[in-house]
Amino acid sequence: MPEKLARLAELHADYDVIFCDVWGVLHNGVEARPFAGEALSAFRRHGGHVILLTNSPRRRASVGEQLDHIGVDPQAYDRIVTSGDVTRDLIKAGSRNIYFIGPDRDLPLLDGLDVDITGLDDAGAVVCTGLYDDEHETPDQYESILRDFRERDLPLICANPDLVVERGERLIPCAGSLAAIYSELGGETKISGKPHRPIYEAALAAAQELHPGIDRQRILAIGDGMPTDVKGARDFGLDLLYVSDGIHAREYTDHAVVDEERLGAFLEQHGARPVRWMQRLR
Template identity: 40%
Template sequence: MTQIISALSEISDRYDALFVDLWGCVHNGITAYPDAVAALQEYRAKGGVVVLVTNSPRPRASVAQQMLDFGVPTDAYDTIATSGDSARSAMYQGAVGEKVYFMGEAERDADFFKPLDILDNPTNIQRVALTEAEGIVCCGPFDPMADPDVNRADFLYAKTKGMKLLCANPDIVVDRGEVREWCAGALARLYTEMGGESLYFGKPHPPIYDLARRRLTALGKSIPSHAILGIGDGPQTDIIGAMGEDIDSLFITGGLAATETKTTHQPDPSALSNYIETENVSPQFSIGQLR
């Protein structure tokens, strides 16, 4: 049974590092949550390390700038691990071929195709039409409000050609303010259901956690799993991911699952219990919002 806590500080002394989700935990896609920022600043002031672990398809430099734009100061975290960086590395190693069909919002996701100079002999990636492609790179839908089914015809063609789909963001949906939007994970799920092969690099899959641990190492930190706490609002991404990595987790119930857990300031205990049983997850701790 998950333990409902009232503040991160109740349990933070047990952990040397936090793997913290962004959307729904630290910001709402528009602006930062002041209480969450303050909690992370307090944790770092006591010597803890904060790694922002996000399914954003962007490189970490772009996410860092986005955090400033949203009002998240640099003293709220130590480093960032993004699904985008994991996926970009795989793409430039040829995971879906040289000629790729890109899915996403061209202007917002432009940084995904910036050169990756940490690799020897990176693949010469060329963006082409679907009929010329060897594989698909998916940072998200062309229209985040459109039902993923609008891609069914293209996916059928891609599947018959044996194309792999590289998913740069396994999230199914996010809430941008009060508006719920589809993410790349919804498209990858559809492609898989249709018999295609999707490759994932964000939570809950191992590559992004490997990257997060490398980010810790780059800071000169060697922290065992039992001393890391994963924090997030996605049961099938953040919490399942933490379970797979054998790290404890703090479930933010006021994010994606606010309605199901009847969260206002805090979740309703009975609703929360039913929800985590339905989702088949077992977070050690839960809280309405990160604070």
């Protein structure tokens, strides 16, 4: 069981760059986490650099606008790398005719790409950014159309690998939940976001611009999601600070208090080896 970290400042001397998750660490989809932005701002004032690494299917400018609206301090980060941005390369490399699944607000993901949104009969690929209505729909309602995609051997490009995300006190399904069903059906999925390498390679390229010659051992990943943040950091060879008050909190938290024995068992179950953990970033 890793030690609990009281303040991020205790690690300032050990790292030059932070790759920080956004949803679940900096905000919960409704409001900013108290003190999280200030912790990152203090790291930057100490001379470090912060790259926000998010599975949002939106482009970086849109995510920045969302952070401003929610109240995340713009001094908390240097760059934003999104799953949406790295997924554009997958879309460009695929069929021009795509079937789009997701809310209209995500359509700017396709801006500037030579693609057409078509019906199922003409589609050569599927691009999924999420459910059409994640407030009222569930992933199992999409199984029928996913079977249709599978029968036609259409690749599914998933712009947000997260299975669920926090929205206030609720967990909302994301595009990754549909990609998981499609994979179980035997369909081909293409994913660039966490935990896959393309988004980490994009973040590393940004880190090298900010801190030339950066040693990967001097990069700290911060996140709350086992299949995304934790696995991605482990596979890319990064140290991890685990934030427990995220999507998995129900597994080891009672009345806002973390049961450290249960947390330790949960981390062990998932093969997670964070260097430290915090209930919330501060």
